[in-house]
Amino acid sequence: MNCRQCGGRAAINMRHHKLALCAEHYLEWLPEQVARALEMYGMLLPDDHLLVAVSGGKDSLALWDIFARLGIEADGLFIDLGIEEAAGYSSQSRQLAQRFAESRHLRLRIVDVSAELGASIPEAASLTLRGRHKPCSVCGLTKRHIMNRIARDEGYSVLATGHNLDDEAAVLFGNTLNWSAGYLARQAPVLDSAPGLVRKIKPFCRTYERETAAYAVLRGIEYVYEECPHAEGSTSLYHKDVLNRIEEDRPGMKLSFYLSFLKARQEGLFSNPTASPELHPCSACGQPTSAPGICTFCRTWDQVRARRAQTE
Amino acid sequence: MNCRQCGGRAAINMRHHKLALCAEHYLEWLPEQVARALEMYGMLLPDDHLLVAVSGGKDSLALWDIFARLGIEADGLFIDLGIEEAAGYSSQSRQLAQRFAESRHLRLRIVDVSAELGASIPEAASLTLRGRHKPCSVCGLTKRHIMNRIARDEGYSVLATGHNLDDEAAVLFGNTLNWSAGYLARQAPVLDSAPGLVRKIKPFCRTYERETAAYAVLRGIEYVYEECPHAEGSTSLYHKDVLNRIEEDRPGMKLSFYLSFLKARQEGLFSNPTASPELHPCSACGQPTSAPGICTFCRTWDQVRARRAQTE
Numbered sequence: 200m201n202c203r204q205c206g207g208r209a210a211i212n213m214r215h216h217k218l219a220l221c222a223e224h225y226l227e228w229l230p231e232q233v234a235r236a237l238e239m240y241g242m243l244l245p246d247d248h249l250l251v252a253v254s255g256g257k258d259s260l261a262l263w264d265i266f267a268r269l270g271i272e273a274d275g276l277f278i279d280l281g282i283e284e285a286a287g288y289s290s291q292s293r294q295l296a297q298r299f300a301e302s303r304h305l306r307l308r309i310v311d312v313s314a315e316l317g318a319s320i321p322e323a324a325s326l327t328l329r330g331r332h333k334p335c336s337v338c339g340l341t342k343r344h345i346m347n348r349i350a351r352d353e354g355y356s357v358l359a360t361g362h363n364l365d366d367e368a369a370v371l372f373g374n375t376l377n378w379s380a381g382y383l384a385r386q387a388p389v390l391d392s393a394p395g396l397v398r399k400i401k402p403f404c405r406t407y408e409r410e411t412a413a414y415a416v417l418r419g420i421e422y423v424y425e426e427c428p429h430a431e432g433s434t435s436l437y438h439k440d441v442l443n444r445i446e447e448d449r450p451g452m453k454l455s456f457y458l459s460f461l462k463a464r465q466e467g468l469f470s471n472p473t474a475s476p477e478l479h480p481c482s483a484c485g486q487p488t489s490a491p492g493i494c495t496f497c498r499t500w501d502q503v504r505a506r507r508a509q510t511e
Numbered sequence: 512m513n514c515r516q517c518g519g520r521a522a523i524n525m526r527h528h529k530l531a532l533c534a535e536h537y538l539e540w541l542p543e544q545v546a547r548a549l550e551m552y553g554m555l556l557p558d559d560h561l562l563v564a565v566s567g568g569k570d571s572l573a574l575w576d577i578f579a580r581l582g583i584e585a586d587g588l589f590i591d592l593g594i595e596e597a598a599g600y601s602s603q604s605r606q607l608a609q610r611f612a613e614s615r616h617l618r619l620r621i622v623d624v625s626a627e628l629g630a631s632i633p634e635a636a637s638l639t640l641r642g643r644h645k646p647c648s649v650c651g652l653t654k655r656h657i658m659n660r661i662a663r664d665e666g667y668s669v670l671a672t673g674h675n676l677d678d679e680a681a682v683l684f685g686n687t688l689n690w691s692a693g694y695l696a697r698q699a700p701v702l703d704s705a706p707g708l709v710r711k712i713k714p715f716c717r718t719y720e721r722e723t724a725a726y727a728v729l730r731g732i733e734y735v736y737e738e739c740p741h742a743e744g745s746t747s748l749y750h751k752d753v754l755n756r757i758e759e760d761r762p763g764m765k766l767s768f769y770l771s772f773l774k775a776r777q778e779g780l781f782s783n784p785t786a787s788p789e790l791h792p793c794s795a796c797g798q799p800t801s802a803p804g805i806c807t808f809c810r811t812w813d814q815v816r817a818r819r820a821q822t823e
Contacts (some may be wrong), residue, residue, distance in 0.1 A: 213711040248815035375759075376768050377685050441757060445688075448749070456688050463690035 211413045215451035230265045231413050233402045236289045240388040241399040249273040250355040252346055253299075253307065253485055255292030257422045258361030260299050262403060264418060266359070268301060273359065275300055275307040278345050280338060281319025285428040289319075292423045294439065299420065308353070310345050317333040318503050322427075326506040327499055334429050337499060344496040348486060357392075362401045365408040367452045369438040376438075381476075384469045387461070392507040393489035395480060405454065521598070522617065523725045527763035531764040541726050542577045545714050554712040555669065561585040562667040564658055565611075567604030569727035569734045570673030572611050576730060578671070579615060585671065587612055587619040590657050592650060593631025597740040601631075603737045611732065622657050630815050633741075638818040639811055646741050649811060656808040660798060662709040669704075674713040677720040680689060680765045681750040683772055687749075691786075696781045699773070707792060707799035717766065756806045 202221035209219035209266040220228055237243055253259045253275040266273045277296045282289045289507065293309070313319045320341065324334030350358045369384070374382040386437035392398040403411060406455065415422050430436055446453050480489040481494035483501075487495030491499075512521040514533035519530035532540055549555055552641045563578065564585040565571045578585040589608045607619070612619035625631045630638065632653065636646030662670045679698070686694040704710040715723060727734050742748055758765050790799040793806035795813075800806035805813075 376764065376771075378768075378780070380775045380778065380780045383780070384776075437760070441753070444756075445753060449544040452688065456690075459688075459690040463692045463695075466692065467782050468690070468692045468695070470779050 218227045233265050236402050240249045247357045248355045250350050251275050251359045253277050253296045255296040255423045258411045260420050260422050261411045262361045277309045279311040281313040326503045357398045359400050361401040362409050363406050363408045367404050368457045369435050372438045534629050547576050548714050559669045560667045562662050563609045563671045565589050567608040567735045570723045572732050572734050573727045574673045574722045589621045590621040593625040635815045638815045671711045675715040675718050675723050676719045679770045681747050684750045700784050726742050
């Protein structure tokens with residue numbers, strides 16, 4: 200298989216794009232794709248101040264790298280979740296994120312969940328859920344809260360995440376299997392800002408996971424290879440697996456599934472395409488919430504601290 | 512595994528319903544389910560005159576049988592497609608449909624496509640598509656045309672088909688993978704009548720294929736076991752296969768996928784939930800069509816006859 204640009208030996212063959220490229224041309228091609236997504240979906244405005252959520256994985260580091268190469272200034276935000284299973288998953292991720300930032304003279308903000316909130320994510324999950332569930336819901340809730348708070352408090356106007364096409368297609372697939380009307384109507388490459396909420400963008404929403412991984416490897420980016428140890432057996436991984444099997448049989452299906460969804464919505468399929476629930480400020484932390492009184496984040500972490508006090 | 516009703520040996524275990532039943536109680540249970548679906552979706556009106564599309568397969572014969580057991584009068588319509596591959600698929604289906612009708616003193620109408628239209632379905636497909644595609648599109652088009660024409664001309668007010676949950680879920684899945692807005696908004700257990708179109712109902716829309724098969728076997732109904740020989744490799748069978756694998760991992764998923772879709776639509780997810788294209792009578796046959804001038808059925812069969820005349 201040869202590179203379509205130069206005829207040299209291809210480093211990646213993208214069946215869904217009917218396109219093979221050598222390392223050099225692939226490393227040019229992907230940033231062009233991201234630039235196109237940024238423009239196509241109006242992700243960035245002229246005076247934006249950009250924060251990238253960095254997990255230490257391939258997607259977020261590749262995204263931060265591409266922003267730098269496109270001349271788009273962006274600070275990073277790493278949230279240390281305190282997940283020490285799997286040979287120090289969080290410590291290792293933190294180190295790699297820091298090393299990446301230092302080597303490129305980029306600014307990385309770090310929030311340590313244990314230091315700031317009084318418990319790590321696994322501890323918080325075991326105190327509130329008492330082992331009945333995975334920590335993923337507490338983790339997602341906490342990350343969303345922290346990302347928005349840091350972005351607001353530190354004057355960022357937009358938050359970018361490394362969600363790739365496989366992530367987005369799996370979420371869409373899950374929301375389709377049970378026809379979650381609210382989630383379906385709101386899933387988008389850009390979530391507009393609202394009072395108290397910064398805009399969120401997903402520049403890799405059209406980029407296959409294989410492509411972000413290939414980019415990170417070919418650019419020599421050191422990233423955490425492991426999935427979060429708590430992700431094993433999760434519904435989202437199951438949905439990814441089902442889609443991977445369909446993609447294997449029908450190359451391009453994941454992309455067409457996601458893009459045809461965006462198109463159908465834009466053309467008016469849904470009756471209330473951007474409706475979001477009524478939001479008001481949480482009476483404890485001030486962040487927007489749809490819950491009455493205090494938000495789910497504050498309620499959850501109050502419970503964590505109360506239970507921790509009981510057990511000590 | 513024992514019958515929940517009588518404690519006897521179970522003949523079927525429905526994991527998705529968490530229900531095991533013996534033969535006797537299963538043969539009572541399924542007609543109750545059908546009666547419930549008929550009522551729930553308002554499928555039948557007091558003075559309806561009912562026609563059942565009968566293919567000779569398990570679904571349509573089981574449905575006709577259940578109508579009789581529920582005291583609902585229904586005539587049958589068999590369309591002989593002239594598919595003689597697979598040891599006489601159409602002849603065998605016709606014989607079994609006739610034998611079923613005779614043994615129960617039911618009236619079966621028969622339309623022979625070759626005699627009436629001048630070519631069998633495989634011949635028509637090879638003359639129009641010249642081997643590029645499967646005959647399934649010509650076949651579907653022809654069956655829909657004939658079913659509606661016979662129903663109208665012979666004074667039936669409603670046409671029932673044996674489509675089961677697996678069929679409906681596979682169609683929904685396909686329409687979801689490419690977000691076909693028009694099809695999504697219109698797929699339903701009942702397609703209301705419109706000028707020139709009789710109402711269509713699918714009383715098995717909540718019934719798994721396994722359940723209609725078990726019913727046919729336990730009732731001693733003789734039916735054609737084989738799929739249509741042209742179905743092999745079709746997209747709809749591929750989608751069924753994907754859903755079967757998910758159902759295997761998550762029992763009940765097919766039913767919840769279909770029902771949550773119906774619920775979301777009823778609750779207003781889609782902006783134009785029942786919009787159908789503008790219809791007007793075909794200038795040749797008079798049946799409703801959205802195509803300008805003459806309908807696709809007439810256009811296709813005119814072409815078949817013209818090509819046949821050329822080759823003779």
